[in-house]
Amino acid sequence: MTSSFLTSAAVFALLTLNVGALDTFIAAVYEHAVILPNKTEIPVSREDALILMNKNIDILEKAIKLAAQEGAKIIVTPEDALYGWTFTRETIFPYLEDIPDPNVNWIPCQDPNRFGHTPVQTRLSCLAKNNSIYVLVNIGDKKPCDSQDSTCPSNGYYQYNTNVVYNSEGKLEARYHKYHLYRELQFNVPKKPELVTFNTTFGKFGIFTCFDILFHDPAVTLVEDLHVDTILFPTAWMNVLPFLTAIEFHSAWAMGMRVNLLAANTHHVNLNMTGSGIYAPNSSKVYHYNMETASGKILLSEVDSHPRNSPDYPVARSWSSYASTIQPFPVQKHTFGGLISRDEFNFTELYESIGNLTVCQKELCCHLGYRMLKKEENEVYVLGAFTGLHGRRRTEYWQVCTMLKCKTANLETCGQPVEVASTRFEMFSLSGTFGTQYVFPEVLLSKIHLSPGKFEVLEDGRLVNKNGVSDPILTVSLFGRWYTKDSGVIINSPKLLISTLLIITALQNTVMT
Numbered sequence: 001m002t003s004s005f006l007t008s009a010a011v012f013a014l015l016t017l018n019v020g021a022l023d024t025f026i027a028a029v030y031e032h033a034v035i036l037p038n039k040t041e042i043p044v045s046r047e048d049a050l051i052l053m054n055k056n057i058d059i060l061e062k063a064i065k066l067a068a069q070e071g072a073k074i075i076v077t078p079e080d081a082l083y084g085w086t087f088t089r090e091t092i093f094p095y096l097e098d099i100p101d102p103n104v105n106w107i108p109c110q111d112p113n114r115f116g117h118t119p120v121q122t123r124l125s126c127l128a129k130n131n132s133i134y135v136l137v138n139i140g141d142k143k144p145c146d147s148q149d150s151t152c153p154s155n156g157y158y159q160y161n162t163n164v165v166y167n168s169e170g171k172l173e174a175r176y177h178k179y180h181l182y183r184e185l186q187f188n189v190p191k192k193p194e195l196v197t198f199n200t201t202f203g204k205f206g207i208f209t210c211f212d213i214l215f216h217d218p219a220v221t222l223v224e225d226l227h228v229d230t231i232l233f234p235t236a237w238m239n240v241l242p243f244l245t246a247i248e249f250h251s252a253w254a255m256g257m258r259v260n261l262l263a264a265n266t267h268h269v270n271l272n273m274t275g276s277g278i279y280a281p282n283s284s285k286v287y288h289y290n291m292e293t294a295s296g297k298i299l300l301s302e303v304d305s306h307p308r309n310s311p312d313y314p315v316a317r318s319w320s321s322y323a324s325t326i327q328p329f330p331v332q333k334h335t336f337g338g339l340i341s342r343d344e345f346n347f348t349e350l351y352e353s354i355g356n357l358t359v360c361q362k363e364l365c366c367h368l369g370y371r372m373l374k375k376e377e378n379e380v381y382v383l384g385a386f387t388g389l390h391g392r393r394r395t396e397y398w399q400v401c402t403m404l405k406c407k408t409a410n411l412e413t414c415g416q417p418v419e420v421a422s423t424r425f426e427m428f429s430l431s432g433t434f435g436t437q438y439v440f441p442e443v444l445l446s447k448i449h450l451s452p453g454k455f456e457v458l459e460d461g462r463l464v465n466k467n468g469v470s471d472p473i474l475t476v477s478l479f480g481r482w483y484t485k486d487s488g489v490i491i492n493s494p495k496l497l498i499s500t501l502l503i504i505t506a507l508q509n510t511v512m513t
């Protein structure tokens with residue numbers, strides 16, 4: 001009696017605490033075909049900049065209204081959605097507004113003149129307020145600085161690539177300055193990565209932008225230390241096969257990090273920019289990839305407010321546990337080297353229609369067990385391993401195990417972009433002896449499709465198929481990032497590195513004394 005009374009009291013208390021809280025909510029992302037400015041070396045007037053931004057906001061407005069009508073609580077729009085990406089520091093300037101810290105508690109729609117001339121912020125706030133929906137938009141921030149500050153740029157402003165979120169009352173709820181810029185000379189890197197979160201009745205949210213997703217801070221810290229439920233992720237992402245196509249990598253990051261990810265990409269097919277989605281920890285909910293059309297696309301899906309509480313929440317994985325405990329399969333007669341972009345992989349061919357293979361590079365060994373439905377005569381697959389600093393810049397340390405279709409039957413083409421395949425697999429099981437706990441499971445199908453519900457990652461780190469024969473496969477990969485081995489210099493700001501070192505030294509001294 002007593003114990004059952006206590007139980008119901010506890011349940012009652014829980015229910016009371018969660019009044020107004022939602023178990024699930026509808027999320028929206030909008031892939032926007034940005035109306036770009038004409039190329040110019042002379043800055044346009046503020047009026048012309050506003051005309052262009054308002055044209056883009058007119059289109060976003062339709063998406064926001066539609067999302068709200070469909071019951072969405074929040075909508076994410078893409079990076080650079082109001083003006084594109086081809087700028088110098090001077091030519092972006094007319095597009096920028098000074099965006100205050102959200103602590104000022106400001107509803108621009110109700111108080112438009114409080115922080116000077118801010119028509120873009122006012123309009124966005126009104127869109128959120130009028131439609132009772134949270135809205136994330138990527139805009140440009142300018143922050144005055146002076147000669148006292150030796151890093152102050154010569155025009156007297158720091159310029160930041162910035163995400164703002166307005167809540168359903170139009171209040172500025174969050175502001176995030178992008179940290180990992182990708183060839184964006186028009187913008188400055190903030191002094192340190194910002195950890196921006198906000199609470200709602202439908203979960204806790206974190207924010208970062210585009211290239212940030214490849215690095216530890218702020219992305220991983222938001223999930224692991226600040227325990228956000230959902231990441232808001234605007235991007236202007238150029239697809240790169242075989243591992244970094246937007247839908248493929250973003251869905252894999254959500255699964256690897258076990259968090260919801262709302263990814264809104266810009267749409268510009270000439271630059272291979274397409275691919276948005278709503279990704280849950282166990283599977284992709286909805287995604288869009290379209291190289292045929294020039295228009296935008298709205299995506300809507302119901303997602304868990306607190307995915308960690310769901311019975312379907314994936315288990316934590318020990319990524320190398322299976323691979324490091326089994327006997328490696330016999331070393332292949334024929335292992336060969338090959339390049340994927342600039343990275344030297346070691347490959348071995350899936351010579352039979354069924355088999356067990358191992359390929360290693362330095363300390364990373366990748367194991368694959370597989371069974372093809374039928375070995376197609378003109379299609380060749382390889383198992384590949386790579387561990388090292390990636391690409392030309394050689395700042396990010398990657399560890400990759402991959403099974404991929406070669407472009408042609410010539411083994412020299414393995415790793416080159418290919419978009420179609422016809423080989424279906426009855427079974428695959430991929431694992432590797434990763435040195436990192438940050439591994440993202442990717443499965444990409446013919447014609448650039450995802451494979452929701454048809455694969456999973458086991459607790460011991462094996463990426464395996466499920467629910468029957470697969471559709472034709474381009475690649476099955478375990479993409480690992482070993483952040484602590486990054487060469488990690490932020491090139492724009494050597495001063496920062498020195499001050500960080502000083503702080504670390506100071507901290508160490510404090511601890512020692």
Ligand SMILES: *[C@@H]1O[C@H](CO)[C@@H](O)[C@H](O)[C@H]1NC(C)=O
Nearest residue numbers: 035036037038039048051052
């Ligand atoms: C670009 O230039 C053309 C021709 O001068 C003009 O018609 C068009 O409106 C301009 N576009 C923008 C976005 O300013």
Ligand SMILES: *[C@@H]1O[C@H](CO)[C@@H](O)[C@H](O)[C@H]1NC(C)=O
Nearest residue numbers: 122123124125126127129130
């Ligand atoms: C918001 O609604 C008000 C009146 O309800 C209207 O005057 C205003 O133009 C609307 N603004 C936007 C951006 O929809």
Ligand SMILES: *[C@@H]1O[C@H](CO)[C@@H](O)[C@H](O)[C@H]1NC(C)=O
Nearest residue numbers: 196197198199200203204205
């Ligand atoms: C968000 O909610 C959590 C749990 O209720 C609380 O611990 C945290 O302080 C809140 N954060 C903010 C920014 O309000």
Ligand SMILES: *[C@@H]1O[C@H](CO)[C@@H](O)[C@H](O)[C@H]1NC(C)=O
Nearest residue numbers: 238239240241270271272417
């Ligand atoms: C787009 O992708 C294709 C195939 O991967 C590649 O050949 C082409 O160079 C890419 N275009 C750009 C602008 O990067």
Ligand SMILES: *[C@@H]1O[C@H](CO)[C@@H](O)[C@H](O)[C@H]1NC(C)=O
Nearest residue numbers: 335336337344345346360361
């Ligand atoms: C495997 O990769 C390493 C490092 O790139 C290379 O030195 C070695 O020759 C490769 N092995 C084969 C068989 O290509």
Ligand SMILES: *[C@@H]1O[C@H](CO)[C@@H](O)[C@H](O)[C@H]1NC(C)=O
Nearest residue numbers: 326329354355356357369370
């Ligand atoms: C592959 O290895 C598994 C055990 O790991 C074994 O059961 C299976 O028979 C092997 N398959 C082939 C084709 O060697």
Ligand SMILES: *[C@@H]1O[C@H](CO)[C@@H](O)[C@H](O)[C@H]1NC(C)=O
Nearest residue numbers: 282283304310312313452453
């Ligand atoms: C993923 O989890 C959701 C609930 O959080 C569940 O409804 C769905 O069936 C799961 N999907 C897969 C593919 O396991």
